[in-house]
Amino acid sequence: MNKILLGLLIGAVLGAVDGCTAWFYPEVRAQLAGIIVGSTIKGLIAGVAAGIFARKVNSVLLGIMFGLAVGFVLAFLVAYMQHDHYIAIILPGSVGLIVGYATQKYGATPATAR
Amino acid sequence: MSAESVPKHPMRHLSDKAITRLRSGAELPDLNGTRYRLIGQVARGGMGVVYAAEDKLLQRRVALKVLDGSGSEGELANRLMREARVLALLEHPGIVPVHEVGTLADGSVFYTMKFVEGKRLDQHIESVDSTPDRLRIFVRICDAVAFAHDRGVLHRDLKPANVMVGPFGEVLVMDWGLAKILADVTGAEPNRHGDSIPRLPADGNDGNSSGTLHGRVMGTPGYMSPEQASGKIELLDARSDIFSLGAILRYLLTEHLPAGPSSQRARALDAICAKACALEREDRYAAVQDLAADVSRHLDGLAVSAHSESIFDKLARFYRQYRFFIWLIAAYLLMRVLLIVVVKH
Numbered sequence: 134m135n136k137i138l139l140g141l142l143i144g145a146v147l148g149a150v151d152g153c154t155a156w157f158y159p160e161v162r163a164q165l166a167g168i169i170v171g172s173t174i175k176g177l178i179a180g181v182a183a184g185i186f187a188r189k190v191n192s193v194l195l196g197i198m199f200g201l202a203v204g205f206v207l208a209f210l211v212a213y214m215q216h217d218h219y220i221a222i223i224l225p226g227s228v229g230l231i232v233g234y235a236t237q238k239y240g241a242t243p244a245t246a247r
Numbered sequence: 248m249s250a251e252s253v254p255k256h257p258m259r260h261l262s263d264k265a266i267t268r269l270r271s272g273a274e275l276p277d278l279n280g281t282r283y284r285l286i287g288q289v290a291r292g293g294m295g296v297v298y299a300a301e302d303k304l305l306q307r308r309v310a311l312k313v314l315d316g317s318g319s320e321g322e323l324a325n326r327l328m329r330e331a332r333v334l335a336l337l338e339h340p341g342i343v344p345v346h347e348v349g350t351l352a353d354g355s356v357f358y359t360m361k362f363v364e365g366k367r368l369d370q371h372i373e374s375v376d377s378t379p380d381r382l383r384i385f386v387r388i389c390d391a392v393a394f395a396h397d398r399g400v401l402h403r404d405l406k407p408a409n410v411m412v413g414p415f416g417e418v419l420v421m422d423w424g425l426a427k428i429l430a431d432v433t434g435a436e437p438n439r440h441g442d443s444i445p446r447l448p449a450d451g452n453d454g455n456s457s458g459t460l461h462g463r464v465m466g467t468p469g470y471m472s473p474e475q476a477s478g479k480i481e482l483l484d485a486r487s488d489i490f491s492l493g494a495i496l497r498y499l500l501t502e503h504l505p506a507g508p509s510s511q512r513a514r515a516l517d518a519i520c521a522k523a524c525a526l527e528r529e530d531r532y533a534a535v536q537d538l539a540a541d542v543s544r545h546l547d548g549l550a551v552s553a554h555s556e557s558i559f560d561k562l563a564r565f566y567r568q569y570r571f572f573i574w575l576i577a578a579y580l581l582m583r584v585l586l587i588v589v590v591k592h
Contacts, residue, residue, distance in 0.1 A: 157587045221590055225583060231575050238572070
């Protein structure tokens with residue numbers, strides 16, 4: 134599996150799990166489906182970005198930092214649009230750390246053209 | 248004339264030290280008329296002696312192997328010539344390359360090859376404490392032997408003393424004096440990759456070309472396959488070398504290695520050794536590549552074909568392989584749960 138696809142899958146799964154936790158907040162439970170879809174898309178974007186970064190840069194530390202940064206930026210944008218639940222939305226943006234690490238450590242790098 | 252007036256023979260006055268020096272000098276090969284200058288003896292085997300020599304033309308050090316005893320005729324001379332031809336056939340980074348073959352002024356057959364500076368495997372591993380490092384060396388030995396098998400050549404004397412490890416980690420399989428040529432073809436022959444490769448005439452089982460007679464045992468005890476030890480040379484094939492490789496692997500996993508706890512990893516490696524060293528040929532790996540692939544899979548933390556795992560073994564291996572990632576996910580989920588608890592209260 135290549136790094137971009139790996140980032141996409143992990144980002145999507147973790148994003149969906151992240152969205153599902155909205156069920157524990159009764160005030161937003163009515164919008165649960167929308168939150169899950171939005172969170173999954175957020176995870177997808179972070180995963181693909183981390184995957185592309187991993188193909189260009191071979192460094193676990195930089196990969197983690199990049200994933201973390203993308204995750205937090207996307208989470209901040211969502212929280213900014215909500216004007217509420219800043220901590221509950223931004224903190225789980227650390228999912229970018231996981232996709233950053235996973236795309237650096239695992240997944241196939243495309244063969245160099247001869 | 249009295250007895251006292253008879254002059255004493257001058258030899259009576261030579262000391263033991265001088266005689267020893269003269270004897271060793273007489274044993275040295277006469278390299279006059281060749282492009283080589285003798286430097287010193289490196290090793291002595293059953294068939295010949297290996298010397299370090301300088302190639303005066305190219306100004307480089309080479310290893311010169313010469314028959315232990317003069318003469319270009321006879322079984323040993325044929326065997327040495329054949330060994331040189333086998334080496335010439337096997338152009339591979341893991342097999343020492345031959346430079347020249349010829350006859351010395353006294354009629355001794357010799358050949359020169361690359362001078363390998365390094366240690367024998369049995370000496371080298373004394374300084375290698377890491378099992379993965381030892382396995383990586385083993386895989387490289389397998390690569391060289393697999394190449395020889397692809398060219399239709401069996402080594403028949405694989406053992407740690409016949410493997411050299413160079414100062415830059417290069418691994419070379421040495422001493423092809425007992426090699427047996429399996430392929431029953433002569434001239435250029437396409438190999439399984441479609442490349443046209445030269446081949447030597449195949450050895451018959453009657454020993455006409457290889458000097459190996461039925462019932463005659465050649466090899467090293469402990470590393471010889473049962474069929475080789477019993478002299479059944481018609482049964483020898485790649486699986487005989489695989490037996491020897493299995494014995495080398497067992498040696499690498501046990502000798503000079505700090506004792507560690509028995510684990511799933513050790514069980515997988517034991518299973519690889521057991522399969523390679525099975526008494527019945529049919530129970531061994533079919534090809535060296537399969538043995539090397541199993542060892543490589545083990546190095547990569549994957550399942551090996553020689554060992555069937557239980558579900559717990561599989562889970563343990565998965566955990567070992569993705570330990571940090573699993574802990575990251577667990578930490579994330581814990582953070583998520585804590586966040587919910589904190590926000591709710």
